[in-house]
Amino acid sequence: MPRSRFYEIARFILVGGACFVLDYGLLYILTEYGGLHYLLSAGVSFTISVFVNYWLCLVCVFCGANTQTHRAKMLFFGSSIAGLGLNQLLMWMLVDLFGIYYMIAKLIAAGIVMVWNYVLKRRAVLGK
DSSP states (O other), rough: OOEEEEEHHHHHHHHHHHHHHHHHHHHHHHIIIOOOOOHHHHHHHHHHHHHHHHHHIIIOTTTGGGOOOOOHHHHHHHHHHHHHHHHHHHHHHHOOOOOOOOOHHHHHHHHHHHHHHHHHHHHHOOOO
């Protein structure tokens, strides 16, 4: 693996980690203190973290992203919408079908969605 790709992945992980903390924290706050159902909280927190992640990916992660086309932006957000759907499905399955506490379920769902996000967002942003 080229050194530049290694650093790109490291930046992606750092940005993703920061956005996960935002997502996870908002999920807890909206559910426990806001009184929202965990699935609504998960959708809101995920969506907010996607917008922050998008900005940070453009600024910090992917070199050459400042030349994004309208198509690339649509692919980025399209993959994010699909990621939201995957997140919601996993949360529902893990919590309602398997009885896992929603905060633990979020950790599992986030790990799966992270792989999805890297592959599709890299293609969307860089066309590779």
